[in-house]
Amino acid sequence: MMQGATAIRVVIIDDDPFVQTSLKTILSAQDDIEVLATGGSGSEAIRLFDELGPDVLLMDIQMPETDGLSAARGILGEHADARIVFLTTFSDDEYIVEALRMGVRGYLIKQEVANIAPAVRSVMAGQSVLGGEVVGRVDTLMRGDVGGGAGARTEDRGEKGAAARRSAALTRGLSEREYDIIELIAQGYDNKEVAANLFISEGTVRNHVSAILQKLDLKNRTQLAVYFYRDLSKADA
Structure with a gap:
């Protein structure tokens, strides 16, 4: 990281511990990104966002307890400027529509691993991001x-x-x-x-x-x- 630069603070939410670890490893290797915490449910996403106030929240959609869509809705209701990016294996049509209408900043497919860190930077810069599989649909x-x-x-x-x-x-x-x-x-x-x-x-x-x-x-x-x-x-x- 360049001297004086501030790292992008990220929270990762996914109900698969392996995915949590993988994403944390990928992002922590970036000089300009800091992973604050990981969690495994929508309810944890809400709690961690309130406690840590991350710059970007990377979150799965289908999870136990509270799913990602419900968690995002709750977070955006309290923090309209929250930068939330869905990172999921489910490019389900209804999920995409609801996510975009809700106002999340991005919707990426987990297989697009190389795009995750650049997407975090883009979202932090005020841009919105869509995975290649999503844009065409x-x-x-x-x-x-x-x-x-x-x-x-x-x-x-x-x-x-x-x-x-x-x-x-x-x-x-x-x-x-x-x-x-x-x-x-x-x-x-x-x-x-x-x-x-x-x-x-x-x-x-x-x-x-x-x-x-x-x-x-x-x-x-x-x-x-x-x-x-x-x-x-x-x-x-």
């Missing part, structure tokens, strides 16, 4: 297709939600074209695919993306996807 989920049955009602909800997001984007200073680009990026399209869908050049897409990131004060495409599904989706809540 968020579009369908946030349209209201999960847990709600098919048919006209789901389609109507999706159309109304899309209209609300577009309206919210326009009132926040984005153009129609910029909104279209954000929507496609949020669905996992790369620049070439965005260009093909909108019948513009890749260079034009790159210029638009740079302008959008600057306008929204965001750093990358992952943050853009989170902005689309979490911040703009509040318009149709």
Whole structure:
């Protein structure tokens, strides 16, 4: 750690002792991260957060006593600025939707071990993080297709939600074209695919993306996807 730098203080919550130990070993090896404590349940997460006030809470979802979602809801109810990242083997659709709507800072899959430390740093810097497996699936989920049955009602909800997001984007200073680009990026399209869908050049897409990131004060495409599904989706809540 550089002289004068402050370590990012982390608490790890997982009901598997092996996972606790592994994550602690990985993160403790980083010069700029300090693991304050580990726990094995949602109730421990609440207690440790209140006692230690960590910078970042890494937490599993499915656990005994109080699960991760319930614990996060309780913590965020008392500490709205809490930085909570779900780290789980369950990329379950309903979990993803609830986590994003709740306002947690990240949702990572445990197998993406190499991304954990960088994610902690990103979250500490005010960014949101989504695992690669999650990003490509968020579009369908946030349209209201999960847990709600098919048919006209789901389609109507999706159309109304899309209209609300577009309206919210326009009132926040984005153009129609910029909104279209954000929507496609949020669905996992790369620049070439965005260009093909909108019948513009890749260079034009790159210029638009740079302008959008600057306008929204965001750093990358992952943050853009989170902005689309979490911040703009509040318009149709």
